Every structure is written in structure tokens, then in C-alpha cells.
Amino acid sequence: xxxxxxxxxxxxxxxxxxxxxxxxxxxxxxxxxxxxxxxxxxxxxxxxxxxxxxxxxxxxxxxxxxxxxxxxxxxxxxxxxxxxxxxxxxxxxxx
Numbered sequence: 001x002x003x004x005x006x007x008x009x010x011x012x013x014x015x016x017x018x019x020x021x022x023x024x025x026x027x028x029x030x031x032x033x034x035x036x037x038x039x040x041x042x043x044x045x046x047x048x049x050x051x052x053x054x055x056x057x058x059x060x061x062x063x064x065x066x067x068x069x070x071x072x073x074x075x076x077x078x079x080x081x082x083x084x085x086x087x088x089x090x091x092x093x094x095x
Contacts, residue, residue, distance in 0.1 A: 006054030
């Protein structure tokens with residue numbers, strides 16, 4: 001079975017974790033100190049990817065956003081149907 005991560009990825013993650021421990025690891029654009037272990041790992045893997053190391057590609061978050069939007073739209077449709085039924089019943093009672 002082939003390894004998922006290469007030596008370069010291992011070295012970069014190790015370096016990022018070391019910097020996090022000492023409080024010198026900073027995030028990219030904002031420059032804030034990184035306190036999270038998961039974020040330190042993500043930074044290390046990102047650096048390894050940039051330098052061409054053997055690292056699996058990122059998981060896309062597009063799938064989850066599509067699912068949630070379709071659920072929201074279906075609930076909106078059903079609520080609009082309910083309101084139209086109620087209004088038609090009210091108008092029928094008034095007559």
C-alpha cells in the first residue's frame with residue numbers, strides 16, 4: 001500500500017507544529033498567531049503542496065454548500081404552498 005504523504009509533507013508539518021509550540025507560527029494573510037493544532041497541520045500541508053510534495057488534494061467544500069442550499073429551497077417551497085392553502089381556505093370561509 002502506497003503512502004498518502006511524502007517526506008516533504010512530513011517535514012513541513014513537523015516544522016509548522018514546532019513553530020506553533022514556540023508561538024512563532026503565523027497565518028498567511030492576517031499574520032495572527034496560530035494556536036490551533038489543526039490549523040498548524042493545514043499550514044504545513046499547504047506549504048508542502050506549494051513546493052510540489054506528495055500531498056493529497058484538498059477536499060472541496062462545494063458539495064456541502066449545494067446540499068444545504070437545496071434543502072433550504074425545498075423547505076421554502078413547502079412553506080409557500082402551506083401559506084397559499086391557508087389563504088385559499090380563509091377566502092373560501094369568507095364567501
